[in-house]
Amino acid sequence: MENFAATLTSHDAYLNGVPHEIFKELRAHQPVAWTEEPDGRGFWSITKYDDVLYASRHAEIFSSRQGIRMEDMSEEETEARRTLMEMDSPEHTRLRRLVARPFTPRAVADYEDAIRELSREVLANLGGAEEFDFVKLVARELPMKMLGRLLGLPDEDLDWLVSRGDALIGNTDPEFTDYVVDQTDTSAYRLLPFRSPVALELFEYAQAALDARRLNPTHDVITALLQPNNEGDSLDDTALKNFFTLMVAAGNDTTRYTMVAGAQVFIERPELFASIPSLDVAQMKSLVDEILRWSTTTMHFRRTVTEDTELRGQQLKKGDKVVLWYASANYDEEHFENPYEFVPDRTPNDHTAFGLHSAHLCLGAHLARLELRVMFEEMARAWSSIELAGPTERLRSNFISGTKRLPILVTWR
């Protein structure tokens, strides 16, 4: 137990998987645990489901305004880098209303045909290959193509765009960025999202896209975001560019790595993969939700305490950082029966993979769920089996849990 802090903050510690044993110990013995940070002022780790729920529902005490990643940021940095995620109501409510329309369940349901067409295209592009990297050729492709379709961006820009998103979200993995935050001096970029100059490239790209849509409005999400809402309220260009960057960063690799986790489950359970064509939509939705719980791709988000408060006997002081470990809450044995068992039809399954029922619940949840379901359906239609074909490799990150290389062998139908 002595060493748990080092484990939770170290990016390297997640290279072999999520440290579930540590979370289990914490839930049992120190559910609200002070966690030392090598380069920071430390934080409270919250690991029980009910406590994560409590903090999520009390944003007046557990605020997002001072940052949602572990790292400390000065007020100047937070101000400059603020997106929807780093806001509390009423500022958050206003912005969320302005951007939410294209992401409602109703709006997203209309994308099903497009997602199916794109999924088939991704699989057809494999050209019948039997052995390949699932991450690179399947899981990375669909979210990228779908984002391009939503935002009305040309296909030839997408690879570049997603590599920029990877550099931001993967800012702790040297494979994705030259600006690894805990290994290089990134202080010159501290006012940019993810402390990375890559954000400037995305801002520039977004500005060009905004200018183009103003001249030639189309039917995409960018054009929709340029319109004022019913109350005549609209976004300025800074807010639009920040939101664009947030979509590229938040919507791609999260969906990608959850899709990879799904493929890993199917490799472990061939009978489950083989059964997919016989499952109805409701059963597929349950399966996708269990994959979301099982993998919990975004392992945590952070809040900051706005007033002295007590939680499970611990005194939390105003200004203390609190990390909500979604990856632990999803395995809380007091909330989920047999949490370490993968139960395809788990009911209920009120997991925390998209955050908990609060203002910040993932905006892209319906879209991500649909992409995952349709791609899994199409994979099972195309392949009769899927096996591991070589060593896998994990992302270096204490934030995103992901396998970045998954060589597989498939049998085409």
Ligand code: HEM
């Ligand atoms: C499996 C895929 C995904 C996972 C696991 C995921 C996870 C999350 C989580 C846990 C949050 C809550 C943040 C918090 O507690 O502060 C969140 C928020 C958000 N997500 Fe996702 N996400 C996924 C896909 C997407 C997609 C596809 C998009 C957009 C295209 C998206 C856009 C957003 C946005 C904009 C927010 C901020 C919402 C707010 O603060 O009001 N996400 N996501």
